[in-house]
Amino acid sequence: MKRSKRMIAAALFLAMVLCGAQSVSAAPAYSELSAVADTLYAVKAEPGTIHVGDSVQLQVVTGRSTTHVQVYDQNGSLVAQATDGAVDKSGRLYWTVSFSISQVGEKSFQVVAGNRYVDSANREITISVLSNVPKPVVTAVELKNTSAYCTVENYPDLAKVRLELRDTAGNVVYEDYQNEKLEAGTYTVTAYVRDDPYGTASEPYAFQVTQSEVDAYRLLRDARVVIVANEGTYTTVIPDDNNALSIGCLGWHATRAHDLVKNMLVQDPKTVESHLTGSSMLDELHQTNYIWNNRILTSSEASIMRGLLATDVSKTVQDATAEEDISAYLVYGRNRGITEEGALIYYADLYNQSPKRAREILEAIQEDGKALNLDNFHAYALENPVMGKYTYRRNLTYNTLKKLGYV
Known part of the structure; x- marks a missing residue:
């Protein structure tokens, strides 16, 4: 045993001579490694925000003793590392580490710098990852x-x-x-x-959305209730209504019926063509609307038209057109001086039936110096030589408005 110790001592002395060392010490214990650990000065992402699937570059600055830089994801998995290629500037090493990210969101990564003894320091960095579709x-x-x-x-x-x-x-x-x-x-x-x-x-x-806008829509909604009750349903078809067809919930007549169906064709060509193919009506939609100025439907054409009017695109177009038309009627009434809500709706119903007669009745009330209210509109409409013939419709409009609470 003494001989073995002497041999070991001799070997150590020889190593000291060969290495020029003054003394020999053991490798530092793990608890002492912090004393020789390197420094992680800075981490910067370029760019800080990327799109999914793109690469990000990390610029990492460490002390000169660093031998590797590693990047770990939130699950502790290694996603990138660099062990060479660092640039030495003024006693610091500048590293570039690149990697791509395949998921959207705020992604955090742990950047670790180390030397041959230990991972010396770490920092967390967050990168925003956006979807690669255009942002609305x-x-x-x-x-x-x-x-x-x-x-x-x-x-x-x-x-x-x-x-x-x-x-x-x-x-x-x-x-x-x-x-x-x-x-x-x-x-x-x-x-x-x-x-x-x-x-x-x-x-x-x-x-x-203001209360005045809500009140204006309530008036429009009630006006539609009144007018539709007088005109029909989505699928109403009158083949010959005073020498031209009338269709739909507002009884769109002649050229306006053409405009309505043409709008359906624009919105949903496949549906309209599937219903009208084989009928001359499909070709007529590609011509001026005057072609329906005196258009009377045959019984078979009326049946085809009812089928089209029952479709979803028909209901969508009719709803939008009805709101647009009735809104315009109410504006016309206000512009002529009507302020009472019940009178406005009554005037809108007159206007939908006949714009010419609606103006006649309003002017007759004004010429007599009477108020533009619901009762006077109803009385003068019954006395009009044309509108007076539609007693049932006039009474229905008046009584419906009374039931709805209009005075």
Whole structure:
């Protein structure tokens, strides 16, 4: 045993001579490694925000003794590392580490710098990863009869986005808004890309529906109730109504019937063509609307038209056209000095039946110096040589308005 110790001592002395060392010490214990650990000065992502699938570069600055830089994800898995290629500047090493990210969101990574003894220091860095689909931006909200019509930048086809409406308390009013009627209040709308699995969204856009807008729509809604009760349903067809066809819930006549069906063709060509193919009506839709100025339908054509009027596109177009037309009638009435709500609706019904007779009745009331109220409109309409023939319709309109609470 003594001989072995002497041999070991001799070997150590020889090693000291060969290495020029003054003394020999053992490798540092693990608890002492911090004294020789290197320093991690800075970590910067270029860029700090990327799109999914793109690469990010980390610029890492360490002390000169660093031998490797590693990057770990939130699960502790190694995603990138560098062991060479560092640039030495003024006693510090500058490293570049690149890697791609395949998921959307705020992603955190742990950057670790180390030397041959230990991983000396680490820092966390967060990178924002966006979807690679264009981001929607709500640029405007137009209110029309208490429905909100949104303009979304990058998505002119609104079918590609989902519109989420929330109230001032943050509650979801509509998860997938489809131009439903809104109550008075303040709302925010956020657009989400439908086919984007990562849910790329716009910033919330605030807008307001006023009580006056709600009241105006109530008047329009009640006017429609009155007029539709006098005219018919979505599928109403009168083949010969004073030498031309009338169709739909507002009884669109002649050229206006042509305009209505032409709009359906624009909105949904496949549906309209499937119903009208084989009929001369399909070719006539591609001509001026005057071709229906004296158009009378045959019994078979009337049956074909009823089938078309029962479709979803027909109902959508009729609803929109009815609101547009009745809104215009009410504006005409206000512009002629009618302020009483019941009188406005009565005038709108007269105007839908015959614009010429509606003006005659209004002017007759004014010439006699009478008030433009509901009772006078009804009385003068019954005395009109044309409208007076439609006693049932005039009485139905008047009595319906009374039941609805209009005076």
